[in-house]
């Protein structure tokens with residue numbers, strides 16, 4: 001890994017732990033494009049006290065402040081926070097003089113990533129559910145050096161040993177040996193700990209030979225396409241699944257996990273992505289699924305076969321749990337951020353949050369710009 005990236009990731013971990021960021025009270029100017037709500041990046045910049053820089057090459061934009069950097073491109077879903085790659089639910093849009101971020105990406109990506117201490121729907125984390133992918137007749141991806149099912153079990157045991165030795169967590173494993181466990185049984189085990197646990201599914205990837213790098217998956221929010229969606233809305237997208245109860249917490253956990261994996265493993269960043277895998281969809285806990293490299297790639301398969309690599313991956317998972325706990329620790333304490341004093345009390349509900357509260361405010365009077373309709377092109 002080159003050193004600038006490692007530096008950025010370290011800064012990112014620190015940023016996640018900083019606690020309250022200064023934020024301003026404001027009214028968000030919602031706009032509607034193709035029946036979807038967006039907010040101007042100017043509003044995002046004002047709220048988080050970032051500077052919006054536009055006009056870069058190929059429509060690139062940046063939101064920056066000392067110590068923080070968000071960047072993306074118009075019409076693109078690729079979005080970087082402190083150098084970590086995220087895949088937005090919807091591309092950034094340009095309309096008139098403004099650039100827009102979807103409301104979904106504001107509340108379920110930017111907000112939990114920049115202010116994880118404000119997550120409201122999180123119990124005390126006492127149990128870690130480790131889910132080694134595959135097992136038994138389902139060997140998963142296969143390399144000349146071994147199978148996905150044996151490597152994921154090995155990583156899970158390493159995480160368990162690291163966590164058990166050094167920390168006071170209760171550890172549950174969805175499988176402890178080379179047996180087949182159905183996806184339904186995996187989430188059934190997890191959901192017994194829905195008020196006190198985190199769920200981490202461990203996998204290795206396979207692709208058509210050129211695939212390389214690390215990716216972290218979290219549940220796709222309602223009305224958001226899966227990473228491999230072809231653009232046509234599916235029935236699954238219309239439904240609110242159990243895994244959606246923790247959309248913001250899922251993102252905070254995925255961010256901590258992905259940053260730690262990139263920090264410890266020398267592989268490319270494929271990004272944090274949305275999916276509706278069974279273990280994410282039917283999970284009542286904050287949940288992520290990590291893909292720790294490609295068994296179909298000769299070089300990565302060889303690395304994964306080394307115990308030192310799997311130990312580093314296990315250490316990254318432990319580091320991520322630590323960082324997630326530190327970053328979200330202030331959720332239970334009175335909030336000292338200026339906005340909290342001026343915003344209405346947060347409404348009850350699975351995801352109560354000041355941005356959601358502000359977004360529910362009545363729209364600005366006609367003529368002030370926010371309600372924009374754009375004809376759909378297809």
Ligand SMILES: [Zn+2]
Pocket residue numbers: 133134140141148203204
């Ligand atoms: Zn797998």
